[in-house]
Amino acid sequence: MVAEQACVVADETGTTPASATEAWDRVRRRLRAELGEDVFSSWFARVELGSIVDGVAYLTVPTRFLKSWLEAHYAERLRVNCMAELPGLNGIMLSVRPVSRDLSQPPAEIVPLRGRQAAPVAPAAEPKGAPVPVAQVEAAERDLVDACGTVLDRRMSFQAFIVGKSNQLAFAAAERIAAAPAGSSPYNPLYIHAGVGLGKTHLLQAIAQEARSQGKRVAYFTADRFMYGFVAALKSQTALAFKEKLRGIDLLVVDDVQFIQGKSIQQEFGHTINALIDAGKQIVVAGDRMANDLEALDERIRSRLGGGLVVEVGDLDEALRAKILGNRLEALQAAHPNFQVHPDVVAYVARVVATNGRDLDGAANRLLAHATLSGQPVSLETAEAAIRDLVRTREPRRVKIEDIQKLVATRYNVSRADILSERRTAAVVKPRQIAMYLAKALTPRSLPEIGRRFGGRDHTTVLHAVRKIEKAIAEDRTLHDEVDLLKRMLQE
Template identity: 85%
Template sequence: MADEAGPAGADETSVKEAWERVRRRLRAELGEDVFSSWFARLELAGILEGVAYLTVPTRFLKSWLEAHYAERLRLNCAAELPAPNGIILSVRQVARDAAAAPLAESALRSRAALSPAPVKTEATAAAAIPGAQPCERDSVDACGTALDRRMSFQSFVVGKSNQLAFAAAERIAAAPAGQSPYNPLYLHAGVGLGKTHLLQAIAQEARRQGKRVAYFTADRFMYGFVAALKSQTALAFKEKLRGIDLLVVDDVQFIQGKSIQQEFGHTINALLDAGKQIVVAGDRLAGELEALDERIRSRLGGGLVVEVGELDETLRATILGSRLEALQNAHPSFQVSPDVVAYVARVVATNGRDLDGAANRLLAHATLSGQLVTLETAEAAIRDLVRTREPRRVKIEDIQKLVATRYNVSRADILSERRTAAVVKPRQIAMYLAKSLTPRSLPEIGRRFGGRDHTTVLHAVRKIEKAIGEDRSLHDEVDLLKRMLQE
């Protein structure tokens, strides 16, 4: 069921050479210092179903790369590797259960696996889900990815932007098995806004109440399913999943591959039909996950859908204060004034992970230099975290609506087969803006514009690029549309 590591004839040597080219590109673009700090330990585990699986040794490094370099990684990998479906970044571990070995050796048929060989455990393929952490012998849990005990409801900081999501998560975790009023629950948010924390809190609280819980990141679900197929334990995998009370899946946008998506869809349907609870998180609305099977999107969108909003300054200050308080408990001499907390919360306006980074930098400065943390020293310590606020995420639907309004046509006209000049020009401008302002591929954009072919989108993009280079008024007009969409 899995694709080869690359095009026909691609072998271990060609894949390794392609990966070295990716590394050289990153080093040239970012410089030796940045590359050595963040990319030196990044490895290619292999390519499966057109997806490049990249691994790093720590969760912090994974979070940092996802928050700051995800798009650059994707573009460079797309340029050199036979991986048209994107990348998956995960934390490599030395110890895996015995069923993980076939994934590295068989499913990744490039034989380019660079991770350490899995260590065999006592768990058998029939007793635990392949690719997951082994269960205790008397556990009622259907095991999944290991949980971080620090991510509980008690440690979650609630504000206006996440209050609804928190309330729904608490209600689901506390509800008796099969009696949740919100099923499925779909949370969506950008990087570092707390959706993973909420998912882990749900899983831990439900598990504490004796419910059978399976918590997966998207990459662990895919690894587990493919490993089960290769080790001929797929039936045990499916039966184990269908016997749980709660399924929690994070970063669903990364689930790739037709067969894997089909099994994921079957699992969702079976659990929902049996009255079991499902909680899923993604980086955008389910309907916008074009790479995901339409039936899965429909199922996820049919439950309670909640956005975890961006952190406002007050919430950022509260989160930072809680992080600093935890550090101060471990380092009593480490003190940060309220003025410094307010300053950092104001200028680090991206996400919670950067706030963690700011707290750690302040601690490092204080302990290594022996100096008090002042506004001046804080500014120097967190300089690399203070970035111009990124433009908001632009949706193709928003582009279509704005362009339609601007050119006095309807959105239906833009999606139609009409070829009059009054419709063709705004349609091509909208396609150009979709390519310029969103991470969507040409085929995805074509599907969102009435099911058109990717060559039609490419023609429109090239035509508008040429036109704005020759027509100053059109250049200004398109530039205005970009600014309106990004505000």
């Protein structure tokens, strides 16, 4: 998927490989101008445009670390710049480039034989067309590859999962499903939702590994891996075989469902879920919010997911954070016997690093680095210096257009359906225009995307509304204060 071969699949907008490559060059120039040469060279120089399918640009990077960093720090900037240069684009998807760059072959077999155990990764034996992330090769001794080519990490087991009040229900449901006999579906589908770093991926990997150890046929996908497999099957004209193999499993596990994009891919995902549930097969899905709040996902899929057992993994309380941190430190101490951390320091770090498990991992690694580099015991003072960048207030809430519509509708005593309708009465037009203005001000969505979210309106209608409210705010102090209050309510 090098740049010269980019966009072998054109989307419904008619984007051709040549025009898409030129647009991608413009995106790179925009990023370089916005971020500077140093940042661009560090993080964006190795990003390539792979293909465009159903209005989604598939970008590839060489390592899992780079993918994670870009998703955490630059995803919105990438998306906004891509949508500015590629007309009709609805979103982007990052994935790790396979070692084998030949995408003309379908993915490796989707379904293993019953009872078959996956062998440790051996790069030389990898089937042609099955992508092998660089990090997978580097961690071959601890990683497993399931039948779909997605890495399963042995460390993410039920035994290693630390249970607390915020996750005990999800853990119990996950254990029950993993232990259920093939053909039994105690909670179907199981939908787990949680913020970043709260353990939902750990639970899903634990389910997949435990179920496979009992001989069940399991397919574990991340969203990008599902999309890659489906697109590769379409390109190689093996889509029917891909679908049939996928429907022959006992358990389907899909992580980060909010990233599944593209009309045809979502349709196939929905058909697969329906076929498996109708056949009594178990579905486990995880996302970053309630199923009904997954705005980009097809309504029928949201309805299916919401119709099963929905479990939230809540924020980590201080006691659970202390357990997790203690567990991480014990693992580090096993490898570094001279590394010791006083319980007071553990309690301090668990109290101030109140975000998620990944930040607790970072805190443990920083404490180890300071201790080994300085040769001094870890004190409260050194701990405070080591984790200073992790002690931060929570990021402002990510505002969704649906939230804006609901809040504005409530404030002006109309319904959300009124705002999305064709009604042109003054009682509806004003809140509709204010909602469009807030959507432009508080979300990274483009004008065409905002228009689609407001009943399929044209982007010029949105632009007119934004300009009208901007002018009204400048002239009317009462309206200014009213809109400012709505902004604060949405961002809290």
